[in-house]
Every structure is written in structure tokens, then in C-alpha cells.
Amino acid sequence: MAVVAELSSSSSYIKSTRLHTSQLSISSTHLSYLRRQTFRPVTRPRDATITCSVASDQVQAPIAVQAVDPKPKNDCYGVFCLTYDLKAEEETKSWKKTINIVVSGAAGMISNHLLFKLASGEVFGADQPIAMKLLGSERSFEALEGVAMELEDSLFPLLREVKIGINPYELFQDADWALLIGAKPRGPGMERAGLLDINGQIFAEQGKALNAVASPNVKVIVVGNPCNTNALICLKNAPKIPAKNFHALTRLDENRAKCQLALKAGVFYDKVSNMTIWGNHSTTQVPDFLNARINGLPVKEVIKDQKWLEEEFTEMVQKRGGVLIKKWGRSSAASTAVSIADAMKSLVTPTPEGDWFSSGVYTTGNPYGIAEDLVFSMPCRSNGDGDYELVKDIIFDEYLLQRITKSEAELLAEKRCVAHLTGEGIAVCDLPEDTMLPGEM
Numbered sequence: 001m002a003v004v005a006e007l008s009s010s011s012s013y014i015k016s017t018r019l020h021t022s023q024l025s026i027s028s029t030h031l032s033y034l035r036r037q038t039f040r041p042v043t044r045p046r047d048a049t050i051t052c053s054v055a056s057d058q059v060q061a062p063i064a065v066q067a068v069d070p071k072p073k074n075d076c077y078g079v080f081c082l083t084y085d086l087k088a089e090e091e092t093k094s095w096k097k098t099i100n101i102v103v104s105g106a107a108g109m110i111s112n113h114l115l116f117k118l119a120s121g122e123v124f125g126a127d128q129p130i131a132m133k134l135l136g137s138e139r140s141f142e143a144l145e146g147v148a149m150e151l152e153d154s155l156f157p158l159l160r161e162v163k164i165g166i167n168p169y170e171l172f173q174d175a176d177w178a179l180l181i182g183a184k185p186r187g188p189g190m191e192r193a194g195l196l197d198i199n200g201q202i203f204a205e206q207g208k209a210l211n212a213v214a215s216p217n218v219k220v221i222v223v224g225n226p227c228n229t230n231a232l233i234c235l236k237n238a239p240k241i242p243a244k245n246f247h248a249l250t251r252l253d254e255n256r257a258k259c260q261l262a263l264k265a266g267v268f269y270d271k272v273s274n275m276t277i278w279g280n281h282s283t284t285q286v287p288d289f290l291n292a293r294i295n296g297l298p299v300k301e302v303i304k305d306q307k308w309l310e311e312e313f314t315e316m317v318q319k320r321g322g323v324l325i326k327k328w329g330r331s332s333a334a335s336t337a338v339s340i341a342d343a344m345k346s347l348v349t350p351t352p353e354g355d356w357f358s359s360g361v362y363t364t365g366n367p368y369g370i371a372e373d374l375v376f377s378m379p380c381r382s383n384g385d386g387d388y389e390l391v392k393d394i395i396f397d398e399y400l401l402q403r404i405t406k407s408e409a410e411l412l413a414e415k416r417c418v419a420h421l422t423g424e425g426i427a428v429c430d431l432p433e434d435t436m437l438p439g440e441m
């Protein structure tokens with residue numbers, strides 16, 4: 001049986017293509033084949049949609065390719081303007097509904113690793129189509145095009161749509177996930193308060209845009225620093241979205257802590273579990289060796305060197321980012337991207353029995369006595385539906401409580417410093433000290 005694909009919107013498109021059924025099936029490999037071999041536009045298309053009609057067990061003819069109204073500039077990028085008709089595909093029950101993922105700072109170093117992991121299916125699985133909306137700054141627009149070109153050339157079967165732009169209100173439309181990475185780095189001589197203000201404004205604006213146009217159950221992971229307070233600003237500006245849906249990324253810190261414990265204990269790092277990072281993603285963060293386990297045993301039963309745990313280990317995790325900059329000449333990007341993918345996977349797959357993961361989440365209602373209305377890294381578990389709950393059976397000692405209190409004080413001060421961005425009045429900046437981000441020297 002032969003099927004026909006026709007494009008009618010523009011003479012610069014291939015007008016008609018005949019395919020044999022052997023070339024068409026519902027597998028991602030074949031969809032990739034179709035994209036590669038059949039529907040490649042002659043010039044960059046902006047005004048056509050391809051509709052594929054396929055049955056679950058066999059291909060149904062014909063494949064109709066419909067012209068649609070011209071789309072506004074940047075509505076889709078290049079080959080991704082040739083979108084498959086997902087409704088028809090969903091009828092086959094072979095493909096899941098497309099997930100809309102927004103990535104801000106998409107032309108930056110972290111995104112350069114992350115986007116390709118997401119598009120390959122690593123987070124959501126090999127049968128989950130995704131659409132990517134890439135948000136950049138005005139300055140990075142050309143670079144965004146470069147990123148989109150690389151995504152085109154990667155021929156990812158699961159990547160159904162790519163949009164690039166600089167307007168969050170356009171790109172956040174119906175977002176299921178928002179990975180907010182884009183932020184300004186702290187410049188020479190800039191006070192931490194200055195960084196809080198300059199980046200806080202970005203996250204206030206993006207919170208408003210999420211509130212206006214994203215899916216009401218969008219999951220938001222804030223990576224751009226200072227990420228805890230940026231996440232707080234973002235959620236305060238998005239009252240329609242549950243505060244619980246906002247996360248500040250502390251997974252990289254958790255991964256670093258696991259690695260150092262494994263190294264000291266002489267075991268492979270998959271033997272380290274129950275690792276909590278408490279508090280702020282700054283040098284006041286607290287890697288919790290009291291509750292962590294190695295081979296199922298409390299860390300302190302395996303690593304008996306309390307001084308190393310309290311001093312060397314803690315400081316090593318807190319300052320790992322700075323040491324890496326010294327070696328690399330730039331901040332960690334690949335391992336940060338890995339940790340973002342880990343953080344997402346932790347929310348969409350059930351947490352292994354007895355284990356947990358760290359994430360900077362909203363403190364209101366927390367069982368640990370941490371001040372309410374902050375975004376604070378705490379131990380979480382998920383049943384894989386995108387939501388999480390805080391872990392209850394945690395033990396504390398004086399050392400741990402003292403450290404947590406210090407990080408809490410820092411976050412309370414950061415919150416006062418951005419009151420003008422959270423709708424809580426006039427900002428008063430009395431930061432206890434100019435602590436650094438883990439990636440600063």
C-alpha cells in the first residue's frame with residue numbers, strides 16, 4: 001500500500017511524496033526516518049503542518065499534509081515547523097501526549113548539555129514526544145538559532161517542536177515544565193544584594209508569565225542563581241500555580257556530596273543513599289551526613305572520622321563549584337545539566353523504597369520547624385506523578401540544627417532583601433555576610 005504526503009502551502013516545499021508502507025510504522029525510528037528522508041523543506045518553513053495518520057498496527061492511507069495559517073515569526077524553528085498531527089498519533093494509543101518543556105537561558109552552557117539529554121528521551125522515556133520552547137535574552141538570540149540548528153541536525157525522533165524567542169509570555173504557553181536557567185552572573189564588584197535584585201527581576205517577570213499562560217500544574221525548576229530566592233520570587237508572582245510546584249536546584253550539591261562520601265568510604269557512589277542537602281544553594285548549605293547511608297548503614301558507622309565529616313567533607317561540598325572553576329576556567333555545566341535531568345527523573349519516577357532526594361522546595365507546612373514561606377532544600381520522596389512529599393523520619397543533632405539555622409537565617413535575610421519583588425513591601429537588605437554561591441571564587 002502506498003501513502004501520499006502533500007504540501008500545499010508553499011512552492012518551496014516538496015509538493016508530493018510517495019512512501020511505501022514498509023517505511024511507515026509507529027516506531028520512533030521510522031518517524032525519524034520520515035523526518036529525515038521525506039519532509040525536509042527546501043527553505044526554512046514557517047507555514048505548514050504535516051498531518052500523519054497512522055493506525056496502531058498498520059499505516060492508514062492517506063497521510064494528509066495540510067497548510068495552516070501563516071504562523072507568526074519564531075513560532076517554530078526550521079524543520080520543527082513540520083509537526084506531526086499528534087491528535088492522529090494519539091488515536092493510535094502508541095504515543096503519549098506531547099510534553100511542553102520551556103528552557104530559559106537556552107543558549108547558555110548548562111542548556112547546551114541539557115537540551116540534548118531531554119530530546120534524547122533520557123528523562124521522560126523513549127515513547128514520550130516533547131516540544132521545546134527555548135527562551136533567551138535579546139543578546140543571545142543568534143546563539144539560540146544556533147542551538148535550534150543543532151537540535152535539527154540531531155534528528156531526535158521524540159522532538160516534535162522547537163520554538164525560540166525572548167518573550168516569556170509567548171514561550172511559556174501551556175508549559176508542563178519550566179526549567180529556568182537563564183540569569184546574569186555576578187559581575188566583578190557586584191554585591192550579593194545587587195545580584196539578588198538584578199536576577200530577582202527576571203524571575204518576578206517569568207513568574208508572572210507562568211501564571212498567565214503556563215499549564216496550571218506546571219513544574220518549575222529554578223537553576224539561575226541565587227536559585228532559592230529566585231524560586232521564591234517566581235512562585236510569589238505566580239499565585240495560580242501551587243507553590244509546591246516550584247523547585248530550586250540543589251541536586252548537583254547532593255550528587256557532589258554522594259561522590260565525596262563514596263570516595264572516602266572506598267565504595268562506588270551508587271552505594272550512597274538518603275543524602276539530604278539542607279538550606280540554601282550557597283556556601284551555607286548543609287550536606288547531611290547524619291541521615292545519609294552507605295550500603296544501607298548510617299554514614300557515621302562507615303566513616304568514623306567525625307572531624308573529616310564536619311569540616312573537610314562539608315566544606316568540600318559547599319565549595320566544590322569554586323574549585324571546579326579554578327581548574328576548568330568556567331563553571332560546571334555538564335554536571336549541572338545531569339543534575340537537572342536527575343531532579344526531573346526523581347519527580348517522574350517513584351523514589352526507591354526507603355530512599356529520598358533533595359530539592360529546594362516551599363517550606364510552609366514542613367515538619368522540621370524550618371521557618372515558613374521560604375524555598376529551602378529538604379528531603380523529598382515522589383510516587384512518580386510529578387509531585388513529592390517531605391520525608392518525616394529524619395533525625396537531627398545539635399551540629400545539624402546549628403548549620404540548618406545558619407542557612408535559614410541567610411534565606412530569611414535574602415527574602416527581606418527582595419520584598420519589593422515578592423509583593424511584601426519595601427526591601428531591607430541586611431544579609432548576615434556576603435556568602436558565595438557554590439560556583440563563585
Ligand SMILES: NC(=O)c1ccc[n+]([C@@H]2O[C@H](COP(=O)([O-])OP(=O)(O)OC[C@H]3O[C@@H](n4cnc5c(N)ncnc54)[C@H](O)[C@@H]3O)[C@@H](O)[C@H]2O)c1
Pocket residue numbers: 104105106107108109110111135136137139140181182183184185202222223224225227248249250251252253281331332333336437439
Ligand atoms: N543551582 C545550581 O546548582 C547551579 C549550578 C550551576 C550554575 N547555576 C546557575 O545557572 C545559571 C546559568 O548558568 P550557565 O553556566 O548556563 O550560564 P551562561 O552564562 O552560560 O548562560 C546563561 C544564559 O542565560 C541567558 N539569559 C540571561 N538573562 C536571561 C533572561 N532574562 N531570560 C532568558 N535568558 C537569559 C544569557 O544570555 C545566557 O545565554 C547561572 O545563574 C548559574 O549561576 C546554578
